[in-house]
Amino acid sequence: MNKELEANTTLSHYRIVSKLGAGGMGEVYLAEDMPLGRKVALKLLTAELTQSRDRLSRFDQEAYAASALNHPNIITIYEMGDEAGRHFIVTEFIDGVTLRKQLSGAPMDLSEVLNIAIQIAGALEEAHAAGIIHRDIKPENIMIRRNGHVKVLDFGLAKLTEASVSENETNTQAITRALVQTEAGVVMGTSQYMSPEQARGKPIDARTDIWSLGVVLYEMATGRAPFVGETKTDVIVAIAKSDPPPIARFAVNVPPEFEWIVMKALRKDVDERYQTIKELESDLKTLKQRLDFQTELERSMGPERLTGSLSSLGPGLTDTKIPGAPPILDTWVPGEAKRTDSAPRAAQTRASSAEYIVGKIKRHKSGVAVIALAVVLIAVAIAVVSFSRQGATLTDKDTILLVDMNTTGDPVFDGTLKQALAVQLGQSPFLNIFSEDRV
Structure with a gap:
């Protein structure tokens, strides 16, 4: 010893x-x-x-x-x-704690959950691109620095796929790596975080890490594991046969969009699961951006003022529902329709404040003017990109001045819409958005 x-x-x-x-x-x-x-x-x-x-x-x-x-x-x-x-x-040396120590048996704040999960997904995306499957994603292998920065540890059970084999690899390296290839039927990993295929000793691919991250997401959001049992065997049986309890049963104020994402990651059929970690990461980022915008909207206007502004757009706003998909996830970019088709019926619930604004503003005369302005601005952005690609005279030294004279009658609401539009335009790598006081 x-x-x-x-x-x-x-x-x-x-x-x-x-x-x-x-x-x-x-x-x-x-x-x-x-x-x-x-x-x-x-x-x-x-x-x-x-x-x-x-x-x-x-x-x-x-x-x-x-x-x-x-x-x-x-x-x-x-x-x-x-x-x-x-x-x-x-x-x-990582000056921080493991995610296991940070978990206290109680649900974590959703913004913190999303921040940690997005960073883990980013690490796995890098590993998968290099042909490396971690196979042991769990809270013990996630370190969090004091500033919130996440590090994924322990690649001791990693599976090296064909994509990780270099053409210049020496025979010695190939032999060394061949020694650690898992034989069929051998179960490697930690029982609570194993995918069904991993628990059964079946061939696995990168989607097993997606499952494990789904388990970690569930545990962070609820404070408990989705699959439990008195013994490891009981846990493995639950993974193979049982559905996890709804997240809403253990955590309040968790939006259905988040539960939809987690349950998609925990599909037992690998073909119904997220097919790449990048897809999962993209959905987590989209949800975080939408929720951050909603939080900022409520912070800047205040709950009462926000409700009043929404009501001023017309009757029936607070009854708005978006059928068939989670309220935030129903506006995915093209190519996401396949995901929303499989969204649970339980997700047919009230849209966020941001969706309320967008949905109702289409029926509001002043709102239509704002939307028209957005279309004009986007068209200008496309023109800038087009000119830059064709070698036209526009350069990064040129300035385009856009003036908005349309209002809804509520200055706070108008300012919020303008801010939201600026945030969206700011996503373009071809545009620099200046504040009004600099014009």
Whole structure:
């Protein structure tokens, strides 16, 4: 058995500072890289595991998989070493806590859930593009810095797909990686976060990580796991056979759009699940942007003023419903119709304040003028792009001045609409939007 390294012990050019924790593969220490004077995390493989060829290969694979990726949300590998029979991996030191520690058994704030999930999805998108499937996404493998920045850890169970094989790879590398390919029927991962196909030892692809992230999303939103049981076997049976309880049962004020996204990620049929992590990430970002806009709208106008402005647009506004799809997700960009077709009927509920405005403004005379202005502005933006591509005289030094004289009669409401339009136009890489006080 490994003797715990004491403070000030040196291993290669690293000085041990303190023990951070331990896991199935070994112990993790806070250490100092003495030549560079920086803090690092040193993961030491236990002595017993060094006798296992498979465990050694997986330890090496963790370093290989993570070091092959370059993404701000993936832990950075500095070095892999072996000194006096001690195998270790040196990584960046992350000053924060695991998502497991941050979870307190109670629902997390939705904005925080979306922020964390979007960052995890970004890390997985990078890994999947490199042909690497994580296979063990869970709260213990997610670190959160004090500033909210997320890092995905532990690629020890990562599956390397054909896409990750380089044409220039040496035979030695190929042999090393071949040692850690999982045989058919062998179950790898953590039971609560396994996809149905992973739990049954079936062939898997990147969609297994989508399922696992769906489980993490559910747990962050509700404070509990979607599939539970007294034993690991019970949990696996629940994953294969049972549907998770509705999120709304455990969390208040969670919009149906969020539940729709999570349940789509947790489809047992992989062909009904999100097909790429990018799709899931896109939906999470869209939901976050819409909810952020709604929050800003309510903050700037106040709940009472917002209600009054909405009512002024005409009767029946608060009864507006959008059938067939979640209220925010029904305005997906082209290509999303297939998703909304499978939206649950329970999602046929009241639209957000932003949707109220857009839906009702079409029937409001002043509102039509605002929409017409938006169309003109978008047309101008397209013209700018077209001219820039055709080498016309317009350059980034030119200024286009647009003046809006149309109003709805409510200055606060008008200002909010103008702000929303500016935000949308600001998404274009070809336009710079200036405030009125600079014109």
